[in-house]
Amino acid sequence: MLEKMMIQKTLRVPTSTGAAGDGRAVARQLDAALLDVGFSASRALLEHVGALAPAPAMDLAATVVSAVRELVGDHVRHNAYFLGFPHDVPDTVEFWAERLAAAVMAGDAPATGLNLLELPGYGTYQHTYAELLAAHDELVATAGDRVTILHLGETVEAEASRLYLALAGRTTPLGEADLAILSELALACADGTQPDEIPVRENRAVLNGIRLVLGRPLVAVDTTTDVLRLAVQASGGDVSLREATRFRAFRRPERRVLLAALNKVAEGKLADVGRYAEPWKRLGERLHPHEFGQWPHAQKVFAVARGEVRVRTIAGRAEAAFGAGQIGAAATALSAAPGLLLRSADRLLRQSTGPDRAVVVDAVTEALGTASGRVLLSLREHVGNRLTPASARLYASRSRNSWVGPDRRPPLPPELIADLSARLDAEIGARLTRWERPVLVDPAVLDVALPLSGKAAEDGFAVLPRGSRATVTGEVLRFFTYWRQTSRDTDYDLSVLLLDENFREAGQVSWTNYHHDGVVHSGDLTEAPEGATEFIDVPLTPGGTYVVPQVHIYSGESFDRVAESMFGYQTRAAGQRGAPFDARTVRARSSMRGSGRVALPMVFVPGPDGWQAVWLHLYLSGRPSFNRVEENTFTTADRVRALLERRYLTVSYLVDLWRAQTEVRVWDGQPVDEPVTFVGLTAPEQLPDGSEIYGPARLGELIPA
Known part of the structure; x- marks a missing residue:
């Protein structure tokens, strides 16, 4: 439902066009229901609901409550394996011995070999959700519990248009969830106001995919790759072009539109075709360009893809110059693509000497005026980290998979960094919006780190970009992970790795170790046909260690294949009662949809002024099955250290x-x-x-x- 999605995205509730009446009783019920999940309606929103007739008021209230419950993960039942968690959780060995004794008594013990995970009663709930709630006192609210305000918006149409224009006109790439929202809004707003500019090419592909199906003219297509992305989007594929797409059969009118657009932009713009040669060849099998002789430039695109015509790229000319030691010539070649030049600025500057250095500096300075603001900010962040070599370099892909390697780059001269930083600050400052009000x-x-790419974050509630820091209040952290399998048994394992001040292992809590120094696990679940939740409690003691929650796929479906998966954290006062999950105590909830087999959502860092949560949004490739925290200690510590030592632009x-x-x-x-x-x-x-x-x-x- 469009209204629910907009509430979750903007925390603004579209006004209802229902009949007027006396909905004050419904407004009071809405206010109480929202408080139960950590939200509060603004005065204007309550007045709006109260002025509606009971039926439309109830419809609006139901939509609002459903939206926010999903937002914080309260739309599912979060049961725990151990009924009394966080109390009455046995020692791990004691628990396994109990399970084995129960198997022997029941005559179910294996004759040969022993798999602890197959013992009767292991890994499946032994009580209902109702029994869990009955075993826990009601949560007593504290002043530190979260209250998030919902504001009253405009009409559904106005709110949809506002969000559509904001997402379509965004200057930074959107994440997968936002691209899906943009696609829905592009269809709903096809006849409304359209964005003046669409800077991000993936957004163009989403909008043009809708326009292609509707038979509308395409917008902002100016490269061959724009046409390829459009064909991918129209086929339900990945517009970032990271994954292969199986192109659908296009209707003849659609083929004419695609080839006409390709013919218009192809002349003189064939350099990028070779980069995506395989997708172009497969697309050619669907478009049949040989049937349209009136568009020779479009036909040439497919000739380049097949290798029948060779086109030398800007990057190719630059690499040849680098190989010959002609750094000034490389900078000159890259000047035709300002964004590519600035992304190569570090390499150019550290390899150039003498007259070449002046050529490089001039080329970089000239490119500052034409490159995108996102590229400028990325370079500004980059040079701010180049005074000294990093302890390790962190590489994170768009799918949030991560690698760490040594930093062998020599540092850039301080005076060069200062000069380039000042030039960047001046150019960025000149482009910022001029506010008319304070x-x-x-x-x-x-x-909060500047969101230079939506690809570096997950969807969810109170989720911040990678590298962002948020103050953590409360005395106890409670992590939770929930997953619901699609078609086969799936076992996710919530774990916590503790690292000391030197990023060495100081302990762990997982399904193999339920207790460590006050940290406690709620019990292991090994399948989730109707959903399963695991919890870990961590006392926030002064001067503690780094706390790294993580989710391992032990077996079954990947994060991007399960029906649903999420990670989040709550904070509570010491001794605060209540069920293991209570929406009022949820501080953040993020989806887990990365392609790795180990998720590293965030790290919690102690400091002199209290604890901070730092968002990681990283995944480890892991193994196909049987991933455990003990096996990933070194790789996890490397990534945590590399990210925490990096200085992000905020x-x-x-x-x-x-x-x-x-x-x-x-x-x-x-x-x-x-x-x-x-x-x-x-x-x-x-x-x-x-x-x-x-x-x-x-x-x-x-x-x-």
């Missing part, structure tokens, strides 16, 4: 640039009496009319074009 900044958002960087051109205030929690541009994690309930709010979902809109 900028009010929530201090909690200052340590919102505070933009705030510093804004100060040069507008009034910037730090929000102290007090009401404001004039319209502002608010930037923060959670917006105040009441802001003056005319205010603009940039929450976590809109931070990408702050990245300049």
Whole structure:
């Protein structure tokens, strides 16, 4: 349902067009139901519901509650293996001995060999969800429990258009979930206002895929790869072109549209065809370009893909120059593609000397004015980490798989870094939006990493980009992971790895070790036909170790194949009762849809001012089966260390640039009496009319074009 998706994405509730009446009783019920899951309706939202007739008021309230329950993971039943968790969890060996004794007493003990995971009663719930709830007292609310405010929006059509234009016009790539949302909105808003610009090519493909099916003119197609992405999107494939797509059969009118667009952009733009030669050859089998002799440039694309025509690329010419030691010539060749030049700036600068250095600096400086804001910010972050070699280099793919390798690059000269940083700051600052009203900044958002790519994060609630830091309150961390298998038995294992100040193993808790120094596991579940949840409690003691929660696929379906999977964390006061899962205590919940077999969602870091959560959004390839925390200690520690040592560009960087051109205030929690541009994690309930709010979902809109 479109309304539910928009509520989850924006925390704004579209107004209902239902009949007016007295819905005040429904409004009170809505307010109570929302508080039970850690949300609160703004005064304007409650007044709107209260002014509706009971039937439409109830429909709107049901949509709102369903949306937010799904958002925090409360739409499923989170049972625990041990009924009394976090109390009454036995020692691991004691538990296995008990299971083995039960098998012997029942005559089910194996005659030869012993597989602990196949003992009777192991890995499956021994009680119902109702029995779990009955065994726990009600949660007593505390002042530290989360309350997230829902605001009243405009009509469904207006809210859909607003979100559509924001996503389509985003200057940074969207994640998989947002691309799916954009596709839905593109269909719903096909007859409405369209974006003035669509900077990201994957977004163009999504929009044009809808327009192709509807028979509308294509928009913003200016390279051959745009046409390839469009064909992939129309075939239900991966528009990032990372994975192979099985192209569907296109209708003749669709083939004409695709080939006409290809013919229009192909002349002089064949350099990228070789990069995607195989997809082009397979697409040619579906488009039959030989039937359309009026479009010779389109036919040439497929000739290049088949190797019948050779085209030398910019990257190829640059590599030849690098190989010959002609660094200045390499910079000159790359100048035709400013984005590619800036992505190669480090290599050019560290290899150039003498006259070549001046050529490289001039080329880089000239490229600053034409490259995208995202590339400029990426380079600014990069050079900020080049004063000294890193302890290790972290490589993360778009699918969030990760590798670590040694950093053998010599550092760049400090004066060069300072000069390039100043040039980048000036160019980025000149492109930032000029705010007409004061900028009010929530201090909690200052340590959020700039979302330079939606690919580096998962979908969910209160999820932040990789490298972001958030303050953790409370005395006990409770991790949870939930999965529901699609067609075959699937065993996910929630684990915690503890690392000392030198990133060496200090202990672990998992299905093989239920207890360690106050950390406790809820019990191992080995199948999830109707869903299964595992929990781990971690006391937040002062001066503790790094806490690295992770989810291992022991057997069965991958993260991107199961029907549903999620990871999240709650915080509680010491001794706070309640069921193992309570939505009011959920601080964040993220999906797990990466292609690896081990998920590393985040790490928790102790410090002098308390604990912080740092988002990782990484996956390890792992093994096809039987992954365990003990086997990944070294690789996990390497990645955690590399990410924590990296200096990310955060919102505070933009705030510093804004100060040069507008009034910037730090929000102290007090009401404001004039319209502002608010930037923060959670917006105040009441802001003056005319205010603009940039929450976590809109931070990408702050990245300049």
